[in-house]
Amino acid sequence: MDTKKRDAEPEHGEGNYKAAREYQRAVQETAGSEKSKRAAKRAKKALESPEERAELEAAEKKGKAPAKGVPEM
Numbered sequence: 001m002d003t004k005k006r007d008a009e010p011e012h013g014e015g016n017y018k019a020a021r022e023y024q025r026a027v028q029e030t031a032g033s034e035k036s037k038r039a040a041k042r043a044k045k046a047l048e049s050p051e052e053r054a055e056l057e058a059a060e061k062k063g064k065a066p067a068k069g070v071p072e073m
Contacts, residue, residue, distance in 0.1 A: 030036060046052040 046056060
C-alpha cells in the first residue's frame with residue numbers, strides 16, 4: 001500500500017502509521033548521533049572506575065527496590 005494513501009486513511013485501532021514512521025526516524029537519528037556516542041563512552045568509562053561502578057550499582061539496586069508502602073506482586 002502506498003504510504004501517502006495509508007496516511008490519508010482513517011486510523012484503525014492503535015495504528016498511527018505517520019507517527020510510527022516519525023518516531024522510528026527520530027530513534028534512528030538519536031541512536032546514531034554524536035551525543036549518544038559520547039554518552040556511551042562516558043558510561044563505559046564510569047564502569048571502569050571502581051568508585052563510579054559502586055555508585056552506579058547502588059543506584060541500580062535502589063531503583064529496582066519496591067516502593068515503600070506498595071505491596072509486592
